Amino acid sequence: MLYFLTELKEGLAISFRAIRANKMRSVLTTLGIIIGIVSVTLMATAIEGVNRAFEKSAEAFGTDVLYIQKFPWVSNDDWSTIRNRRMLEVSFAARIERQSMFSAAVAPVVGTARRVTYINNSMEGAFISGTTSQYLATAGVTLGDGRFFTADEAAGGRPVCVVGATVVENLFPRGDPIGKTIRVAGYPYTIIGTMEKQGGLFGSFTADTRVFVPLYSFQNQFGGRRDVTIQVKVADLKQLDDAKLELEGIMRSLRGLTPGKANDFNINQQEILTQTFAPISLVIASIGLFITGLSLFVGGIGIMNIMFVSVTERTREIGIRKAIGAKRRTILIQFLSEAAALCLIGGIIGLAIAFPLSLIVDKFLPTAMPLSVVFISIAISLVVGLISGFLPAYRAAKMDPVEALRYE
């Protein structure tokens, strides 16, 4: 064992001398590995980013919140069979709240995309949501500053609003929005609270681009005949399925559906999204890593090629070493460690390049280079080195010393 360590140490020392002696060649050879590691780690970081963004977005829906809606979020049904469904009504919310045993909070939400302005600043397509005071309890969002509107304000249709982070950024670049009066499609609303930033993938679904106004204010301004989403927060997550069945029953009776008739509504939940996304994510990850992995493979071939050159160039040296007592294994270790060292250096340089690039990716996706990726890519470059170095090293190891010494 000790002997093996001495051999390894000597092998590494020889490798570094050889690498130093051929700086240009080593740099060019390593370039393949550098590019390979950069692309693989960046791809892994991006995939991580997409996953995190998705998780974060999905979280916004809340794991314990059910969304009663006209349409399903994800559906394989023929659109024509569901397109003529009736709208849900605001009044359903009160009925559900009265009848449901499993729900902790129920909030009807109606929405429309409008322009909001504050003095000279404006934002197109802000999502105006009319809802009740219970909304906050039924959504995976948290209040930042200020407060949400009260039941009285909601029932009275007061001109107050709570705005998302993106709306604040657009209308109040210098901050401090509380107490200011903005115009929503021309009507004045005073900001009483702001939402914490959510980020995520699903644009208008997040609270960031939303302006929450009392339900009755919304109906007065934009009309009452609008499709409603009823958000129901389940009291106990373990009873989610029971709650779903209960809500289905209540909805069927509200809709007056006789037994045998299909539901003309859907109860959506976050799980649907994660279930739909998981396989897609896996496919994206596999394809992405496969393609970027190819560049690492090409890098490995480059290492193998240069190691063959190196072995041929140093045939005489191999002969000398063998003559004075180097065993096959010693020579094998020497060249393997040279290939591994080349790849390892490439891997580390690659990581050093990929890390700042991953910070740029972070500007677009909420991500960070996972620590596991750092270790895995170092391990991968080591393995690539050992694999691509093996054939050349093996050739060197089994050289005939007499032939090798005679080599010019």
Place this chain on the structure above:
Amino acid sequence: MENIIEFKNIVKTYDMGGAEQVMALQGVSVNIAKNEYVAIMGPSGSGKSTLMNIIGCLDTPTSGQYLFNGLNVSEMNDNELAKIRNREIGFVFQTFNLLARSDSLHNVELPLIYAGVPSAERKRRATETLQHVQLGDRIHHKPNELSGGQRQRVAVARALVTNPSIILADEPTGNLDSKTGEEIMMLFEELHRQGNTIILVTHEPDIAEHAHRTIRLRDGHIESDEPVTRRRTYTAAKAS
């Protein structure tokens, strides 16, 4: 006297492609005893390189038996041969065969590395051996910073450092001018006086005359094997 090398009817043939074979050694039997100083001579093609490679355990005979210190070398595998080369044989080559990127110390250390000697002891022994060949002030010079004679002395130090049973020198003065050549021959003489067994392969009669015994090869056979009558010693040359 105790034999270090015993050759019993050694045959070595090379395949030259197809059915053609070259018989480089056609049944050579010879013994070399401890502390002998032997010159192996012969024209090119006589089989002396082949003989040297087999003595040096770089190659194995096609048939026949080779006993080295009583060990049957002819049946050893690669690793066992490497071990014998490492511990028992010190090579000195015509072209020095030093590692160009390594300094004298590391070149001399190399056999000790392969022998698994710990670093501190390695450095001490290599330094001592370099001092022994009068290169104590050239320890950290690389081969290209040394003269031919100095390079060959580094090579001799490398051959000596493991205290081998034999020193096997292949045309050690072939790449040196006559004056430096003589210096190297003086070094060999001194080593021989100190009890080393030296086998010299050469085609120069002048050089061979330094040895005590000359084995002449021709066409794969031993043509003659006799003691050197008119021995050329360095001390004599210096006196004249």
